[in-house]
Amino acid sequence: xxxxxxxxxxxxxxxxxxxxxxxxxxxxxxxxxxxxxxxxxxxxxxxxxxxxxxxxxxxxxxxxxxxxxxxxxxxxxxxxxxxxxxxxxxxxxxxxxxxxxxxxxxxxxxxxxxxxxxxxxxxxxxxxxxxxxxxxxxxxxxxxxxxxxxxxxxxxxxxxxxxxxxxxxxxxxxxxxxxxxxxxxxxxxxxxxxxxxxxxxxxxxxxxxxxxxxxxxxxxxxxxxxxxxxxxxxxxxxxxxxxxxxxxxxxxxxxxxxxxxxxxxxxxxxxxxxxxxxxxxxxxxxxxxxxxxxxxxxxxxxxxxxxxxxxxxxxxxxxxxxxxxxxxxxxxxxxxxxxxxxxxxxxxxxxxxxxxxxxxxxxxxxxxxxxxxxxxxxxxxxxxxxxxxxxx
Amino acid sequence: xxxxxxxxxxxxxxxxxxxxxxxxxxxxxxxxxxxxxxxxxxxxxxxxxxxxxxxxxxxxxxxxxxxxxxxxxxxxxxxxxxxxxxxxxxxxxxxxxxxxxxxxxxxxxxxxxxxxxxxxxxxxxxxxxxxxxxxxxxxxxxxxxxxxxxxxxxxxxxxxxxxxxxxxxxxxxxxxxxxxxxxxxxxxxxxxxxxxxxxxxxxxxxxxxxxxxxxxxxxxxxxxxxxxxxxxxxxxxxxxxxxxxxxxxxxxxxxxxxxxxxxxxxxxxxxxxxxxxxxxxxxxxxxxxxxxxxxxxxxxxxxxxxxxxxxxxxxxxxxxx
Numbered sequence: 009x010x011x012x013x014x015x016x017x018x019x020x021x022x023x024x025x026x027x028x029x030x031x032x033x034x035x036x037x038x039x040x041x042x043x044x045x046x047x048x049x050x051x052x053x054x055x056x057x058x059x060x061x062x063x064x065x066x067x068x069x070x071x072x073x074x075x076x077x078x079x080x081x082x083x084x085x086x087x088x089x090x091x092x093x094x095x096x097x098x099x100x101x102x103x104x105x106x107x108x109x110x111x112x113x114x115x116x117x118x119x120x121x122x123x124x125x126x127x128x129x130x131x132x133x134x135x136x137x138x139x140x141x142x143x144x145x146x147x148x149x150x151x152x153x154x155x156x157x158x159x160x161x162x163x164x165x166x167x168x169x170x171x172x173x174x175x176x177x178x179x180x181x182x183x184x185x186x187x188x189x190x191x192x193x194x195x196x197x198x199x200x201x202x203x204x205x206x207x208x209x210x211x212x213x214x215x216x217x218x219x220x221x222x223x224x225x226x227x228x229x230x231x232x233x234x235x236x237x238x239x240x241x242x243x244x245x246x247x248x249x250x251x252x253x254x255x256x257x258x259x260x261x262x263x264x265x266x267x268x269x270x271x272x273x274x275x276x277x278x279x280x281x282x283x284x285x286x287x288x289x290x291x292x293x294x295x296x297x298x299x300x301x302x303x304x305x306x307x308x309x310x311x312x313x314x315x316x317x318x319x320x321x322x323x324x325x326x327x328x329x330x331x332x333x334x335x336x337x338x339x340x341x342x343x344x345x346x347x348x349x350x351x352x353x354x355x356x357x358x359x360x361x362x363x364x365x366x367x368x369x370x371x372x373x374x375x376x377x378x379x380x381x382x383x384x385x386x387x388x389x390x391x392x393x394x395x396x397x398x399x400x
Numbered sequence: 401x402x403x404x405x406x407x408x409x410x411x412x413x414x415x416x417x418x419x420x421x422x423x424x425x426x427x428x429x430x431x432x433x434x435x436x437x438x439x440x441x442x443x444x445x446x447x448x449x450x451x452x453x454x455x456x457x458x459x460x461x462x463x464x465x466x467x468x469x470x471x472x473x474x475x476x477x478x479x480x481x482x483x484x485x486x487x488x489x490x491x492x493x494x495x496x497x498x499x500x501x502x503x504x505x506x507x508x509x510x511x512x513x514x515x516x517x518x519x520x521x522x523x524x525x526x527x528x529x530x531x532x533x534x535x536x537x538x539x540x541x542x543x544x545x546x547x548x549x550x551x552x553x554x555x556x557x558x559x560x561x562x563x564x565x566x567x568x569x570x571x572x573x574x575x576x577x578x579x580x581x582x583x584x585x586x587x588x589x590x591x592x593x594x595x596x597x598x599x600x601x602x603x604x605x606x607x608x609x610x611x612x613x614x615x616x617x618x619x620x621x622x623x624x625x626x627x628x629x630x631x632x633x634x635x636x637x638x639x640x641x642x643x644x645x646x647x648x649x650x651x652x653x654x655x656x657x658x659x660x661x662x663x664x665x666x667x668x669x670x671x672x673x674x675x676x677x678x679x680x681x682x683x684x685x686x687x688x689x690x691x692x693x694x695x696x697x698x699x700x701x702x703x704x705x706x707x708x709x710x711x712x713x714x715x716x717x718x719x720x721x
Contacts (some may be wrong), residue, residue, distance in 0.1 A: 167401035315456075321412070321423060334481070391429050391485055393448070393459040393477035 009376040011327040014111050016190060017163050017306060017364035018331060023216040026036045026261045030218070033253035041250055042241065051252050058259025062223060065262035066162035066189075066208070067199040070226040075242045076221065076255050080190045083209030084157070084361055086235040086246070087186045088117045091155040093233045094128060102154035107131040109164075114157050114188055115345060127152075137165055137297045138349050141173040150181045158185070160192035160208075164333060164346045166306025167297045168196065171397035175204030177289035184230065190214055194265035195272055195303040206230045212254065216366070217261030221254035268367050277304035279374050280365050284309075286378040287363075290385055292395070296350060296360075305365040310356055313395030314388045319361050322384040328377055331362040414525035415483065415706075416517045422486035428493055429485075430475040442472060447542035450534055456480040456489050460538045461612040462495065464546055469499045476538075483524050483531040490514045492533035503555050504543045507565055508532040525612050529563035529595035530605065536562075560610045563595030568610055575619040583612050637713040638678075649682055652711045657704055666690030666703065671721050678715060682708065685721045696720070 039047030194215030240248035292312035316334030333344030437444035450457035515523035598604035
């Protein structure tokens with residue numbers, strides 16, 4: 009086996025059907041969709057189809073907006089900074105709420121706003137790794153809270169937060185809710201008519217679409233101040249010539265992902281569980297979060313006595329791609345904040361390894377990965393000075 | 401920031417081939433047992449350093465010949481990333497054949513240099529330099545166990561930056577000699593803080609005893625105090641700028657005059673200073689009990705005027721506002 013890709017929470021391969029569907033929009037139908045001539049207008053039906061697919065894919069109402077962005081990071085920045093801009097315009101002192109397990113595309117925006125004087129409340133996780141709705145309820149001050157930003161499914165653990173309850177709590181208190189849906193879309197059903205969020209962000213490349221394209225869902229009646237000014241595209245809410253090929257690709261990718269949700273819930277889950285069972289058969293290993301509360305493709309495991317970067321190195325030698333939040337693997341030497349917030353008995357900040365599958369992962373690949381993981385554990389525990397209990 | 405900084409994920413591209421090789425095929429990894437040492441009639445030393453909660457932990461084994469104090473064999477076990485394992489491997493190798501006293505002199509920089517492919521290309525990227533530091537620490541631990549002394553006896557000076565092995569005295573000297581004002585300048589001059597960055601300020605990868613931010617602040621304060629040392633500079637009073645003159649007057653006021661006035665519940669402040677025809681006119685205003693006190697225009701005034709003339713410069717004239 010040449011290489012096995014088990015890092016699908018980082019990015020995914022572009023579905024070949026998607027790539028094919030995008031192709032005509034580079035050299036044939038390359039007009040600017042804002043032009044009135046035929047080169048511009050001939051693209052419109054394909055863009056409308058893409059929008060239909062995006063709206064259907066998350067069950068958005070036609071009265072809602074889905075703004076095409078460059079990625080979910082842009083969407084998150086747009087929403088959070090929009091509420092800040094609003095407070096500046098209206099002279100209010102806002103309070104905003106988020107959690108300790110957000111992706112940096114949310115948490116670092118809030119850290120920046122803290123420097124500008126915004127009061128940010130950081131919600132912890134409970135022992136199951138979930139942001140408890142009661143914590144949210146306690147933190148909300150209906151008079152002050154301008155926005156709540158929470159992650160739908162966590163990128164490191166795959167743990168799915170109770171977003172339906174978050175929506176109900178925010179609605180009861182008249183507070184806007186922003187969900188980071190990046191890791192939910194394409195892995196579990198996402199229904200914006202069921203979940204009462206005001207904003208939801210996603211990224212095409214997490215569900216077999218291309219990189220550099222994403223979406224920002226905005227509920228009807230909710231406003232947003234643009235992050236990027238300078239044109240009338242996206243109803244004036246996001247300037248910049250629309251990346252037609254990628255928008256069309258993302259629409260198709262979402263349609264295919266939704267069609268494959270059953271496969272995710274059954275076959276991807278079966279392979280994930282097979283890999284997880286094999287990992288759990290190794291001594292001194294802990295997997296974070298119960299299976300039924302996670303996206304069907306994700307495993308976050310702690311292997312005692314093995315530092316994450318060394319693990320990643322050995323797996324890479326065997327052609328296997330995974331991920332670690334270990335401080336030693338980061339260019340800044342800082343451990344991943346989610347790993348630190350998720351300390352559930354395991355020393356994840358140094359030993360956490362994430363394996364994330366996709367609908368392209370095969371049985372043979374999982375079998376190969378199981379052997380590779382086992383031999384890596386054997387070798388690195390042979391080197392390790394901390395694995396033998398008598399030494400600790 | 402520049403072209404080379406724009407694409408991330410390059411960490412492993414900066415590992416030397418030797419680092420990769422030692423990681424993939426460690427030469428000296430393993431354990432030494434009491435039985436093995438007994439067979440050879442040598443002393444076994446087992447030194448642990450670090451903990452898995454820090455992300456790095458190493459256990460170093462030495463067989464030491466008690467006659468010659470030469471380390472005849474060395475092995476290790478390591479919990480850590482690839483560079484930590486490679487550094488431990490080279491550390492064990494460098495110990496073999498040396499006496500305990502010689503081994504103590506091995507530094508993390510020796511370990512890093514031994515891992516280079518070519519003399520001028522670092523073996524690891526800057527943020528990984530600290531992985532080799534543990535190698536140095538565990539040697540000191542082993543030597544302290546052998547000699548049954550505290551590890552601190554092997555530290556002849558305070559090291560602020562472990563990665564680049566820069567001492568406290570070096571950093572202070574460089575700040576003073578070159579009048580450095582920023583952390584970036586200290587890093588440019590000494591390499592301190594260029595690697596894992598733990599020594600720059602609290603909250604980094606490792607907790608440190610000294611931080612560059614504190615050293616810079618304290619040394620700058622020392623420089624300022626020295627600049628105000630008027631015994632050196634009073635002869636140049638005439639050449640000073642008005643601000644420098646003000647600092648000197650203010651210092652004498654604070655140190656020599658205010659304590660006397662405060663004792664009687666009074667105070668004084670400098671309101672203005674002007675340079676007029678070679679004189680330095682100091683305008684003062686009384687506060688507290690001094691305001692309205694009869695002596696403030698006689699005895700107290702004389703004390704202030706004479707003290708400033710004696711301790712600062714003869715050109716000073718004091719005016720009450």
